[in-house]
Amino acid sequence: MPLLWLFLIVLAIAAGAYVLARVRVLAMAGENRRALHSLPVYYGSNAAMKSGVPALLVLAVWLVAQPLVIDTIASGHIPDSAIAETTSRGLVMAEVRRTADGIDMAIASGELSETAARDPQADIEDLSARLSDAGAILTSEITPPVFRAAQELRALSAVGTQAMTIIVVLIALFGALWALRETKPDFRARNVVEQGVRGLLIAAASIAILTTLGIVLSLVFNTVEFFRLYPASEFFFGTNWAPSFSGRGGASDLGIVPLLWGTFYISLVALIVAVPIGLFAAIYLSEYASPKVRAVAKPLLEVLAGIPTIVYGLFALLTVGPLLMRVFGDEGLGWMQAGTAVMTAGLVMGIMLIPFVSSLSDDIINAVPQALRDGSYGLGATQSETIRQVVLPAALPGIVGAILLAASRAIGETMIVVLGAGAAARLSLNPFDAMTTVTAKIVSQLTGDSDFASPEALVAFALGMTLFVITLGLNVFALYIVRKYREQYE
Template identity: 55%
Template sequence: MSTKLLLAILLAITAVAFALGRMRALSLSGGKLSTLHSRPNYYGAYVALVSFLPPLLLVAVWLTVSPFNVNSAVRDSFPDSVKAQSSAQQSLAFGMVSTLAQGLPMLSEDELASIKQDPARLQPVFAGKGLAIAAEAQPYMLDSAATLNAMRQRSQLALVTVAIALAIAGAFVGLRTVAPQLRARNKVERVILGSLVVASSIAILTTVGIVASMLSESLRFFSVVPASEFFFGTVWDPRFAGAGASSAGQFGLIPLLAGTLYIGLVAMLVAVPVGLFAAIHMAEYATPRMRAIAKPLLEVLAGIPTIVYGFFALVTVGPFLRDISASLNGLATGNYTSFIQAQSVLTAGIVMGIMLIPYVSSLSDDIITAVPRALRDGSLGLGATRSETIKRVILPAALPGIVGALLMTASRAIGETMIVVLAAGVAARMQLNPFEPMTTVTVKIVNQLTGDLEFTSPQTLVAFALGITLFCITLALNIYALYIVRKYREQYE
């Protein structure tokens, strides 16, 4: 029986338990609901929870623990010659056993007997069943696969039996405890409150897990490469050095950090004026009809995948800037050589700025419209024009929120990857010319984790050091944005 079918059965038992609990509460009330502490539905929900939560917890624990026990038992059944091999070879052998276990139910007894006599027939037989075997299977693997299937079936059967029995027992106990004085509402609401606390804790626990995983791997990297060389190094060359050398490359963060901040600065120079002016227009000048059309269209940009922006930069913006620069250079000097490369800081910054426009405009628009109408009317009533009201009343009142929105947008720009890969290249260098390519921290994280790698070398572990650094930068920007908003926020009645 599959896990989905088991959950369906448990839900059916729970529904029956709810109905029986409600009926029992009604029968105990004798037609007078005032004699009950809680409404009948709470009694039904109480019995349903008692019937459903224990088996659900059992299923979660069983599905987590049982695979480890089964896999460990199968590995212990391997011959001693296999156990003497490395862990990687044992894992490969177990992978073969798992694949064989999937195909064994498809084989007839004659096919299985012929395979045991001649293991070379295994690949053709499995290929005919639609299963691919990467290497020749050993005879012991068939026995281990059969053992694996048998243990899995026994584990699943035991889970189904125990879970259904526990659900029925829970429903029986719940029905026995139903009484007019039972505080069913308090118990049900306590369970709901606990589930809400668990749901709200998931984000916190996820963040803690992400930070802990990056931090642990970063400490492994800094045990090999000194932190001073990483944070203050000016050369990024994470290749292995020649044979016999003690160094494993150079991991200077400064070129990557410079490229990240440079491209982010260009993007903000594009996004802030356009987004802020668009927000002012939609909040103060646009008619309701115009606002209803323009705002959704502008926010469509926020839903476009960043890889599409990268294609746009690579195919359209980059060649356009290159051709324009070649034309301008030709008119000025007669030499039609482009001084803007197709992949450059300017290309990535412009396209990233276009991507950030809806973030700036939407956040700023919400902040501007939150300014009380009385401030506008008071300024206009004193004789100020609309533009003077915006400059001297509305924007100063909304400035803390706008600054916070811009800082959060900057953290979004710093974390961008795909646009930079396609529009700015992967060259890690320090330079001030916006017409030349540079790269960012996120691009190098992708590069260092691309391919079939093991997390044992500095070339791979450096990605975690880059990730924790970028995390700290964006976290600092978000904390500072919240500080600005809370400290300078205006309080209106």
């Protein structure tokens, strides 16, 4: 049964339970609502909640756990002798999943019958040809162990889906019957529903935490798998980035140092552009601009934060890059060989970061108590002296926090780098050379001609984990500084 139909069936059972519970309690009370402990809507909501919520929770957990369990069982059907020294069980299981998907595609297109798909003695060469004709993407030849594991994977998936459908529907029906059985005029339905809603609110508040946990775990597991196939010392200390999509990583150099250098170099150029402009704009808006000017200028400045990054990337590629080439290229000073360079991406990224710095700094400067300014004016200081010697020192921790948040945003940027900085992984101090960043290589590694479980693809998770740790540290440090600053004036 399709998942959508199962979901609609559960919703239909919950809706039916709602109507029946409401009708039942009103009938038992003789249509006298004063004889009820709670409003009729609470009795219906109690029945709908007890029939729908547990069933949907079981459905969600089942959908997450079933692939993990099935992969583990199917992996056990692959003998160690079928795994070559140059590969791993994870790579073989990736091929098993592709084969299973290809069989489903072949059956759907009519290239293969269900009987032939279940035949353990099937001709492997004929099967491969049929899967290719059906449009299946296979990165290597199908072997008998892989085919048998794919058959087991499909069989277990079918059984698991049937069991899930039966169990989820039974839970929904049982919940509905249980709620109808306890539906009586003196039942405290309102209290139960409010407690249930409170639990749902807590669950909703936990989604962010669980999502973060899931992201971290996916990064950790795939990073560990990568380091089983590639030495960690060469990854963290290697100065050459040259992935090879042939040989499953045997000829690849996957050193992260040039990528980190490009990331920090481009981010540094961006901050050199964004911090002075953003800080000066914040000082003007908070200390010099009239209310009318501020009401117009600040929203216009913050429009920059709403422009998609792909637009900034196109601006870097089509406008800023050619403009820099006219000045620093062969027609000018001769320092620049192409429009894609660190300077191109850094300038455009700095423009993108201006509203981050200016808006946060403006709020922080406005949070400085007016009494500090009045005391400075009372001592005979001018407005510029007050800003330099009183306001900015008081707001400095918050401004530093804003700069760090902008830096973490710059480190995680992708599209501007892809279109404006080029794709060369190199160690160079020349800002007019093409370089690349960690985020750009994550994109390229996951879209290359490589097995998803190969070192060339798994390295994207190691890159992501490294970038996650760096940006998380910057964000935590920035939030710590900002919160410490705000507590001084509350």
